[in-house]
Amino acid sequence: MSDLNTFPITRRWPAADPSVIQLYSLPTPNGVKVSIMLEEVGLAYEPHLVRFDTNDQMTPEFLSLNPNNKIPAIIDPNGPDGRPLALFESGAILIYLAEKTGQLLPQANRYEVLQWLMFQMGGIGPMFGQLGFFHSFAGKEIEDPRPKERYRAEVARLLQVLDGALTGREWIAGAYSIADIAIAPWLRTLRDFYKAGDITGWDDLGAVPAYLDRFLARPAVARGLTIPKRD
Known part of the structure; x- marks a missing residue:
């Protein structure tokens, strides 16, 4: 059995079963990527809740695993060559888990899958997050309309790109993938x-709404969306 006690994060979040993947996360859109993936591929794992309201992500223990203080992060006690592997960044974790299990990253169109993964990492995530800030949170206090409009327009554009790519397809790269x-x-x-569908043209999209419904109907997705459970 792997000894995870050498990882400082286990002092704050002890591993009940150090033989399985340790997930440090919160059910945010980035966090649930990994819990959904773990549910989809059937790997055993132990989730640990990293609370933002108490700044868990800024503690020395968490920073020892991810110095960029972001969730999710994992420790796989059975990493490459049988050695424990600590890993952060949701995209990197998805690729690692796909390669570890041989699932959801097919060789036949590997680079097509990766291009859409990078599309999310470099475009959808940052732009949607910024719009959420200006539309739903502290950005409401900013009188200048230009910041919100910048991100609203970019999110609407990204949705159109996605909608076009999904036309005639069930999943973005053909088969369901990371x-x-x-x-x-x-x-x-x-x-x-964020309740931002009405300002980004959601109702005018032809393929995206049904795509999201298909995704949410998957049993592994339904489970992963609630992991780690909030207190």
């Missing part, structure tokens, strides 16, 4: 949490 696991949680957040 690209869908990365993209769809952000669509859900935009529509249901």
Whole structure:
């Protein structure tokens, strides 16, 4: 059995079962990517809640695992060559888990899947998040309309790109993949949490709404969206 006690993060979040993947996360659109992936591929794991309201992500223990103080992060006690692997950045974790299990990153169109994964990491995530800030949170106090409009317009454009790519397709790269696991949680957040669908042309989209519904109907997705459970 792997000894995870050498990882300082386990002092704050002890591993009940150090033989399984340790997930440090929160059910945000980035966080649930990994819990959904773990549920989809059937790997055993132990979730640990990293609370933002108490700044858990800024503690020395968490920073020892991810110096960029972002969730999610994992420790796989059975990493490459049988050695423990600590890993952060949701996209990197998705690729690692796909390669570890041989699931959801097919060789036949590997680079197509990766291009849409990067589309989410470089475009959808940052732009949707900025719009959420200006539309739903502290940005409401800023009188200058230009910041919000900048992100609203870019989110609307990205939705159109996605809508076009999904036309005639069930999933973004043909078969269900890590690209869908990365993209769809952000669509859900935009529509249901930020309540920004009406300002970004959601109702005018032809393929995206049904795509999100298909994603949310998957049993592994339904489970992963609630992990780690909030107190």
